[in-house]
Amino acid sequence: MTIRVVLTDDQPLVRAALQMVITDTADIEVVGEAEDGAEAVRLTAELAPDVVVMDLRMPGMDGIEATGLITAGTGATRVVVLTTFDDDDHVYGALHAGASGFLVKDMALDDILAAIRIVAAGDALIAPAVTRRLIKEFTRPAVSPPRRSELDGITAREREVLTLVGRGLSNTEIAGELSISIATAKTYLTRLLAKLNARDRVQLVILAYESGLVATSQ
Structure with missing residues (x-):
């Protein structure tokens, strides 16, 4: 079964690189590309992809808002965030918005493909580099009482x-x-x-x- 993906990034070169490597895979296909969050939400509603690969910092609607709207819908689409090391606060927000995967943009393309497969299968994945930053953030003095x-x-x-x-x-x-x-x-x-x-x-x-x-x- 082919995994249907929508790529969302305001940088055409990032989308092109992902599109190029996905073209060479038999089990993943790009069914749409978006350059901002609003377009990603629209394409998700129209195409019902299995996975949306989502940048966080984009003009207009950012990746956090778009992730929340996509995961709050009735469909089964899951979101994989593609982030950079300086996006700590954004990653934390995207966690709560419902993203199922967190990758960094300097990961090998093959690792990104593997992550797409993992998330499409219903599991979740956080890149080790992102995990370390999140742990540092989470283990600061408590922002709110333990629940x-x-x-x-x-x-x-x-x-x-x-x-x-x-x-x-x-x-x-x-x-x-x-x-x-x-x-x-x-x-x-x-x-x-x-x-x-x-x-x-x-x-x-x-x-x-x-x-x-x-x-x-x-």
């Missing part, structure tokens, strides 16, 4: 798994850390998504930090 009440319905083991998800560990790494099978780690992740009403792994990371769970465990 532990959201975690009252989970078990002690699920809390351990959520902590490790918040630290950026993969399912394989979580399994090794807790001496459980990968299948069991996936089961705990599925339960957390359901109990916490989280759309994907990215939202679990947000909950882990905003509840104070990760900060207090390090």
